[in-house]
Amino acid sequence: EPEVTQTPSHQVTQMGQEVILRCVPISNHLYFYWYRQILGQKVEFLVSFYNNEISEKSEIFDDQFSVERPDGSNFTLKIRSTKLEDSAMYFCASSRGALGYTFGSGTRLTVV
């Protein structure tokens, strides 16, 4: 069964550093998403991406965040200058249309 692959599974970074979280969506999917889950809290939407541009973003997705699909297969989330409160599990997801969201296994980001 096709999977969404996320790397790394765990990343530790110092406050103020830039991090890039990587995702390989399912190949025939058209919509791509990032969500995050702060420990013990709900899963929150960050951003959706379609046709090589952001289609929706939440209030969380401020100027420190950016997304890219650099080569037609990878989908990345960049945090320019990490803060302690960015520590969370970050999930990538993709969907072909409305019916099939597939989530990756997540990247646990720890900012120290």
Place this chain on the structure above:
Amino acid sequence: AQSVAQPEDQVNVAEGNPLTVKCTYSVSGNPYLFWYVQYPNRGLQFLLKYITGDNLVKGSYGFEAEFNKSQTSFHLKKPSALVSDSALYFCAVRDSRSGSARQLTFGSGTQLTVLP
């Protein structure tokens, strides 16, 4: 705007007993509804979804959910709980209207503990 409420943070049930995890939703149009399960330190695993049609949806691992439009609910059920069902369960919704945002809105999660 779309929203989901999971009124119970924690549900405990004895193994072999039926379980219910509650979910209510709010959307402007018709809903697409989903249940996901999360085991410790793992990702979100899809259980089932309601798009249209039969109000009773059957999913993975013996789970099912009933869509109730009048009560705006989509409760997750299983006739006989297993200890291995112990996990965190999330309900999610999105509006089916064309042109509406495609992202899912998640509930706060319900921790299910099945006691042996």
